[in-house]
Amino acid sequence: MNPTIRPLSADERRMLAAARLVAVESAPYLAHALFSVRPLAAVGLATFAVDRSWRLYVDPATLAEWGPQVAGAVLVHEACHLIRDHAGRADSLPGPVDHDRWNLATDAAINDDLIRAGLPLPEWVVTPDSLGLPDAGIEESYYAAIAPQPPQTDVGCGSGAGDPRQPWEPSPGDAQMPGLDEGQVTITRRKVAHDIRDTVATGRGTVPAGMARWASKELAPATVPWRKVLAGMVRRAAALTAGRITYTYTRPGRRRLPRIVTPAMRAPRVTVAVVIDTSGSMTRADLDTALAEVSGVIKAVGGTVQVIVCDAHAERARTVRNARDVKLIGGGGTDMRVGIEAAEALNPAPNVIVVLTDGDTPWPSAPTRARLIAVLTRDRGMSRLPTWARGIHVPV
């Protein structure tokens, strides 16, 4: 029988808030995720589940029965499914997906971490041990090691954990019960990854090994060697500017760190504007790649960059010091010309415009004043790029 989906009552919201408090206390690094999910009542579901748009389905009877301690631990479990992108990873499994097997594999990987972190999960939960698997494995290897499962009738952890979309889920764009869009999901996931990295780096609190491993993978460095690419751009620009040297590495004063800071270690002096494609065709993986490259550009210039997010419409440019401050708004059609035009109109005008896109866009017909670098997540977009622009393919 399908559960009935409705908003939570005030009483239910209070119960859930108590459980979330327990969840945040036991896994503070998941706070951004725990506060981003969109909770709904799922009467008759008999458990908790999540969907691909980060809606959290809570059976009010189960919530009352479990109490805040267990419900809090299960909230952490559900947040882990979302954070570790078990839905997206299910799509990448070879062959037709055995959903029950994937559910066991992901549950085992999550619970292994959480039990070691001391969370009071219900006793019946799946663990690597209960499946005869080694500890501390990753989801995909557990999946490969588990025998094919007979189809089950009970729900797993929902489409947000890699199950098929349930007939009772509101549609992704439901106006009454909205979920998160791809951009919000990407940003939340990266915020959590940063929080995990900070927790690990400062030693303030413990992070389960699996989560730490996930975060370092999530925050993988940029693929493009931006320092080198931008320095090359600046040199070329200098060669074109007759009689004026614009290529400078500022030399540190003699008294400051002699022989430690070499010119090569300093950032090329270049003003960069970044245009990020946030159209509907950009997947979470594309957006993740784009943000990793934004981080790389910021690091290379050693300061800030102007970021314009753009689908068929360009948002206002924002000065960004950290990729986590980028707001990925969009989801419509694609026209990077609009974003490039907005970048050219900036004051001061950028020397270099970096466009991060899957390549499925029209390009300006005439060369831009600034040097244009297009970072494409899809190889096929390269052929559409004008000859005067520089194209770099970064596979996702």
Ligand SMILES: [Zn+2]
């Ligand atoms: Zn689960």
